[in-house]
Amino acid sequence: MRLYIEGVGLCGPGLDGWGESAPVLAGERDYAPAPVRVPPAALLPANERRRAVQTVRLALAVGAEAFAAAGRDPSGTATVFASSGGDGENIHQILSVLASSSREISPTRFHNSVHNTPAGYWSIATASRAASSSLCAYDDSFAAGLLEAAVQASSARQAIGLIAYDVQYPAPLGDVRSVGAPFAVAFVFTPERTAAAFAGLDLDLRPGRDASGFGPPPLEDLRRGTPAARSLPLLAALARREAASVALNYLDDMVLALDVAPVRGDEAKLAARSGSAAP
Amino acid sequence: MSAHARADVRMPPLAISDFSVVTCLGAGRAPTLAALREGRSFLAPCTFDAVPFPAYAGEIPELDNSPLVGELAAFDCRNHRLAALALREDGFADAVAEVRERHGPARVGIFLGTSTSGLQQTEMAYRNRDPGTGRLPPEFDYARTHNTYSLARFVRSACDLAGPAFVVSTACAATAKGFATAARMIEAGFCDAAVVGGVDTLCATTLYGFHALGLVADGPCRPFDVERRGISIGEGAGFFLLERPDGRHGAETIFFLGAGESSDAYHMSSPHPEGIGARLAMEGALEMAGLEPAAIDYINLHGTATPVGDAVEDRAVFDMFGERTPCSSTKGFAGHTLGASGAVEAAFCALAIEHGFLPGSPHTRRVDPAFRSAYASAGRPARIERVISNSFGFGGANCSLVLGRAG
Numbered sequence: 217m218r219l220y221i222e223g224v225g226l227c228g229p230g231l232d233g234w235g236e237s238a239p240v241l242a243g244e245r246d247y248a249p250a251p252v253r254v255p256p257a258a259l260l261p262a263n264e265r266r267r268a269v270q271t272v273r274l275a276l277a278v279g280a281e282a283f284a285a286a287g288r289d290p291s292g293t294a295t296v297f298a299s300s301g302g303d304g305e306n307i308h309q310i311l312s313v314l315a316s317s318s319r320e321i322s323p324t325r326f327h328n329s330v331h332n333t334p335a336g337y338w339s340i341a342t343a344s345r346a347a348s349s350s351l352c353a354y355d356d357s358f359a360a361g362l363l364e365a366a367v368q369a370s371s372a373r374q375a376i377g378l379i380a381y382d383v384q385y386p387a388p389l390g391d392v393r394s395v396g397a398p399f400a401v402a403f404v405f406t407p408e409r410t411a412a413a414f415a416g417l418d419l420d421l422r423p424g425r426d427a428s429g430f431g432p433p434p435l436e437d438l439r440r441g442t443p444a445a446r447s448l449p450l451l452a453a454l455a456r457r458e459a460a461s462v463a464l465n466y467l468d469d470m471v472l473a474l475d476v477a478p479v480r481g482d483e484a485k486l487a488a489r490s491g492s493a494a495p
Numbered sequence: 496m497s498a499h500a501r502a503d504v505r506m507p508p509l510a511i512s513d514f515s516v517v518t519c520l521g522a523g524r525a526p527t528l529a530a531l532r533e534g535r536s537f538l539a540p541c542t543f544d545a546v547p548f549p550a551y552a553g554e555i556p557e558l559d560n561s562p563l564v565g566e567l568a569a570f571d572c573r574n575h576r577l578a579a580l581a582l583r584e585d586g587f588a589d590a591v592a593e594v595r596e597r598h599g600p601a602r603v604g605i606f607l608g609t610s611t612s613g614l615q616q617t618e619m620a621y622r623n624r625d626p627g628t629g630r631l632p633p634e635f636d637y638a639r640t641h642n643t644y645s646l647a648r649f650v651r652s653a654c655d656l657a658g659p660a661f662v663v664s665t666a667c668a669a670t671a672k673g674f675a676t677a678a679r680m681i682e683a684g685f686c687d688a689a690v691v692g693g694v695d696t697l698c699a700t701t702l703y704g705f706h707a708l709g710l711v712a713d714g715p716c717r718p719f720d721v722e723r724r725g726i727s728i729g730e731g732a733g734f735f736l737l738e739r740p741d742g743r744h745g746a747e748t749i750f751f752l753g754a755g756e757s758s759d760a761y762h763m764s765s766p767h768p769e770g771i772g773a774r775l776a777m778e779g780a781l782e783m784a785g786l787e788p789a790a791i792d793y794i795n796l797h798g799t800a801t802p803v804g805d806a807v808e809d810r811a812v813f814d815m816f817g818e819r820t821p822c823s824s825t826k827g828f829a830g831h832t833l834g835a836s837g838a839v840e841a842a843f844c845a846l847a848i849e850h851g852f853l854p855g856s857p858h859t860r861r862v863d864p865a866f867r868s869a870y871a872s873a874g875r876p877a878r879i880e881r882v883i884s885n886s887f888g889f890g891g892a893n894c895s896l897v898l899g900r901a902g
Contacts, residue, residue: 217683294756300642300644301642301643302643307614307617310700310704311617311618311621311700312621314618314621314622314699314700314703315618315621315622315624319547319699319703320703320707321700321703321704321707322707323704323707323708323764326700326703326704326705326707326708327704327708327763327764327889327890328763329700329704330610330664330665330666330888330889330890331610331643331664331665331666332664332665332666332888332889332890332892333763333889333890335665335758335890335892336758336763336889336890336891336892337763337890339758339759339760339890339891340760340761340762340763340891342760343760344758344760345757345758345759345760345771345772345775346757346758347756347757347758347779348665348756348758348892349663349665349672349676349756350663350664350665350890350892351661351662351663351664352642352643352644352661352662352664353644353647353660353661353662354638354642354644354645354648357644357661360659360660360661363659363685364661364676367676367679367680367683367685368679370683371506371679371682371683387629387630388621388624388629388630388631389617389631389637391630391631392631392635392637393637393638393642421659421685423601466659467651467659467660469601469657470601470657470659
C-alpha cells in the first residue's frame with residue numbers, strides 16, 4: 217500500500233518542531249535532550265487554551281504544524297488519532313476524587329477523560345466535520361494509527377491526518393505504567409502524489425519482530441520510553457531524505473514494514489501539472 | 496451530498512457470520528430477543544458503587560462474582576468478565592475458532608470499541624492505595640485491565656488470534672467505528688475476517704461524571720418523551736464476526752452494508768444544535784451502502800433521553816427520512832451502554848431483521864409533541880429488511896451503521 221507524505225509535525229524533548237529537529241534526526245546536528253516545550257494551543261480560543269490538558273495541547277500543536285507544512289486545509293480532512301493512554305494528570309485527578317469521600321468530579325475533567333478528547337478539540341478548532349477515529353494499541357499505538365490512516369486514505373482516495381501523542385502518568389499510576397518524556401508526531405498523508413508531497417511510503421504488514429535499535433542512546437531511550445516516539449526511525453529516514461526501510465513492531469508478532477523514498481520536486485510538479493499521479 | 500461525508504465510499508457488503516450480545520436483558524440472543532419483543536425493560540434503581548443520587552441503571556449482577564480464572568486471570572476486571580461472557584454466548588467463540596482454522600489466525604483482525612475499558616479496576620485500586628506509600632495494590636495490572644487496548648488484547652488471547660488489532664475509543668461512537676475499520680482492512684487485504692463490537696461496563700467515573708453534567712435521569716430513561724430527563728447508564732457487550740460473503744452464507748444472512756462517520760466540530764459534550772454531524776453520518780452510511788433513505792425500514796436512534804440530544808436527532812432524522820420511516824431508541828430496555836452501544840444496538844437490529852419485529856421504547860409515555868419523526872413507542876411485528884443505527888459520542892464523534900439483507 218502506497219502513501220505520500222505532505223507534511224510532518226513534531227514535539228518532543230529537545231525536538232521543537234519538525235523543521236528544527238530534522239537536522240538532528242538526520243545526524244547532522246547533535247541531539248540535546250531538553251524539557252518538552254509544548255507550544256500554546258493557538259488554534260483554541262483563549263478560555264479553552266487555559267483549560268486545555270497536555271494531550272490536547274500536544275496534539276493540536278503537531279497537527280497544526282503538519283497541515284501548515286502540507287499547505288492543506290484541515291477542515292475537510294479526515295483524521296486518525298493514536299495514543300497509548302489518555303491524559304495522565306486528568307485521569308489521576310478524577311481517580312483521586314473518586315477515592316475520596318466527596319466523589320464529586322468536575323464535568324470538564326470528565327469530558328476530558330475520553331480517549332478522543334484531542335480529536336474533539338481538533339474538530340472544533342479546525343471546524344472539521346470530516347470522519348475522525350481515535351485508537352489505542354498500547355505500546356504499538358503509533359503503528360496501529362499508521363496502519364489505520366493508510367487504509368483510510370487508500371479506501372477513500374482522500375488525504376488524511378495522523379496525530380499520535382503520549383504523556384506521562386503521575387504517581388501512583390506512573391509507578392505501574394512508565395512512559396518517557398511527552399512526545400507527539402503528526403503526518404499529512406495522501407494516497408496519490410501531490411505537488412506538496414516530499415516522500416513516498418510503501419507500507420506492508422509482515423509476521424515477525426524487529427530487534428534493531430535506533431540512533432545514539434538518548435534518542436533510543438526516547439524511542440523505547442514513549443510509545444508515540446516509536447515513530448522516530450520513520451522520522452529519521454524522512455529527515456535524511458534518502459531511500460530507507462523501517463520496521464515498526466506491531467503486537468509482538470508482526471512488523472509494519474515501511475519503505476521510504478524521497479519524491480523529487482520536479483517529478484511532483486510535473487505530476488501536479490498534468491493533473492494525474494505519477495506511477 | 497455534502498463534501499464532508501465523502502470519506503465513505505461504496506463498499507462490498509460483509510456477511511455477519513455470527514454475533515452475540517449480553518446486557519441486563521440477559522446473556523445471549525434468546526433472552527435479548529424475548530425482552531425486545533415483549534417490550535420488557537430491565538432498568539432498575541442503581542445499586543452500583545452505592546451512588547448517593549437517585550438513578551436507574553442496566554446492571555449485570557453476575558459480573559460482581561464471576562472472576563476470570565486460569566490463563567486469562569491476569570485480565571480479570573469487570574469489563575473483561577463481560578467480554579468473556581459475550582464470547583461464550585451464542586456459540587460466538589466457536590464461530591471465531593472455525594474462521595481462525597479456515598483463514599489462519601493472522602488473517603482475522605480485531606477492531607473493538609470501548610469507552611472506559613477496565614477503568615473500574617483502577618478506581619478500586621485508588622481506593623486501596625497503601626496508606627503509607629500511596630502505591631497501588633501489587634496485584635493491579637494496568638496493561639491488562641485499565642489500558643484502552645486491553646479489551647482487544649484479551650480477545651486476541653482468548654480466541655488465539657494473531658491478526659491486526661486495536662481498540663477504537665471515540666466515546667459512545669466507539670464500537671460502531673470498528674465496523675467501518677473492519678470493512679476497510681478487509682478491502683485493503685490486511686485480513687479476511689474480523690471480530691468487531693465491544694464492551695463497556697459500569698464504573699464510578701461515568702456514573703459521577705454524567706451526574707456532574709446533569710445528564711443522569713432520576714428514574715428510568717424516557718427516550719423522546721416530553722418528560723425525558725437524561726440517561727440511564729447500562730453495561731453491555733456485543734461481538735460480530737464479519738467476513739466476505741461466500742457459499743456458507745445463505746439467504747438468511749444479515750450483512751453489514753455501510754458506515755458513515757463525521758465530527759460535529761461544535762462542543763465536547765453537547766451535540767450540534769442543528770444535528771449536522773448526525774445527518775452527515777447517516778448520509779455517509781447510506782452512500783456507502785448505495786441506498787436511498789426510502790430503502791430503510793427502521794431507524795435505531797442514539798436517543799439517550801437527554802433533552803437536547805433527542806431534539807437534535809429528531810430534527811436530523813426528520814430532515815432525511817420525513818415522517819415515513821419508523822424509528823425508536825432502545826435505550827429504555829437496557830440503558831445507554833456507552834462505548835458498547837453501537838454493537839449492542841446493532842445486535843438488537845440484527846434480531847429485529849431476523850425475527851421480523853420493530854422494537855418499541857419502554858418508559859416512553861408521551862412522545863415530545865414538538866418532534867416530527869415517526870417515533871414508535873410500542874413495538875410491533877414488522878418486516879424489516881434494512882436498518883440504520885446511530886451512535887453519537889463526546890467530542891462530537893458520530894457513526895451510523897446500515898445492516899440488512901442482501902440486494
